[in-house]
Amino acid sequence: MTNIFFTVSGEHKTLPFAEINAILESECLPYSRNKVFNRVLSLTSTLESAYLVACRSSLTKVCALELFRCDAEQNVIQRHMSEVSFKDHLKKGQSFSVRFTSFETSHISTLGLEREIGYMISQKVPEAWVNLVDPDRCFIGFFTDSVLFFGVKIAEVSAKRFIERMPANRPFLHSSTMPPKLARCMVNLARASSGCLVLDPFCGAGSILLEAGTVDCRVVGSDVNDLMVEGCSRNLEYFRIPFDGLIVGDARKLPFKSVDCIVSDPPYGRASSTHGISPLELVSDFLLEAMAVLPRGGYLSLALPSDRDWKAVAMDLGYVFVDHHFVREHKSLTREILIIKTT
DSSP states (O other): OEEEEEEEOSSOSSHHHHHHHHHHHHTTOOOEEEEEETTEEEEEEOHHHHHHHHHHOSSEEEEEEEEEEEESOHHHHHHHHHHOOGGGTOOTTOEEEEEEEESSOOSSOHHHHHHHHHHHHHHHOTTOEEOSSSOSEEEEEEEETTEEEEEEEEEEOOGGGGGGGSGGGSSSOOTTOOOHHHHHHHHHHTTOOTTOEEEETTOTTOHHHHHHHHTTOEEEEEESOHHHHHHHHHHHHHTTOOOSEEEEOOTTSOOOSOOSEEEEOOOOSSSSOOTTOOHHHHHHHHHHHHTTTSOTTOEEEEEEETTSOHHHHHHHTTOEEEEEEEEEEETTEEEEEEEEEOO
16 A cells, blocks of 8 residues: 555546445545645555556546645755665666646746756756656656645556547447546446446447446446437447347336446436426435346436435435535536435
8 A cells, every 4th residue: 555646637526536435445445644735636546546547538638646745845855865775766768858847836947846856856856868868767757735746657548548439430429428527427436346247227329338338347238218229239330339139118127137236327307308397306216226237235326406305315215325526517507417326
């Protein structure tokens, strides 16, 4: 176990941190001393955890081995830097870079600090050399909440990996299609581990199933609209995502015997039709049906309109509330990402 920190996207205040925790829980990886800062999560875990988060997360930016954390004061930083054994992280002949980023207004010049620390490392490891383009080791620091996190970068997550699956790049497109980053986050929040069977009973164009399949989950889906099922199949085949089944069916009468978790974005009657059924009736009937196909402690991650107390609805039906987050799409729609599980 070692100290690790993650920097996350500024797109949402709580979702990135919940996503990291869910990823670690999905693979039963140990972690502790979880502490949240502005756009930084610090915890104690294994290096395997950092690589897993980098591979699966949609809202994480950087994973790093923490060398130290201190008050964001020049003299304090210099003292901690002088105590770091850079030879433990930088071999003879290797190149390195030093980068600092501030998530807050700071009186410390990040550029000046980069030069100062770079010179210090060169003095401590004279066989190493500076390479700002493609270094063997990247030492990084982040200022947040009057604290400096400093460490060695383990992995960097590029948002570009989601671009190819953006709705406009798929053979089948629908106006209600969920963007891939949010769909991936929802899959992770459902504790969907590699190899598990993920169901989307309102699969639509297949955004959620695409992301679940991309992280090596098995996927099944259904939709009451046969055109959606056909379009979902086209999208999955286009991106070479195998699926265990796609069925035209009503989510209130699920045509599946058992699945490991459910991730879905039910229709609200806006961009997608509820076929004359109220969203409350539709979701309530579906949640009752879902209990029959989920294992004990099985997770559901759902995107719902924020105009109702869905937490109360789920708990009244016998589910355990885990967490929820609110995502503003535009001025007339805020989504509630609800995470619940069976008892």
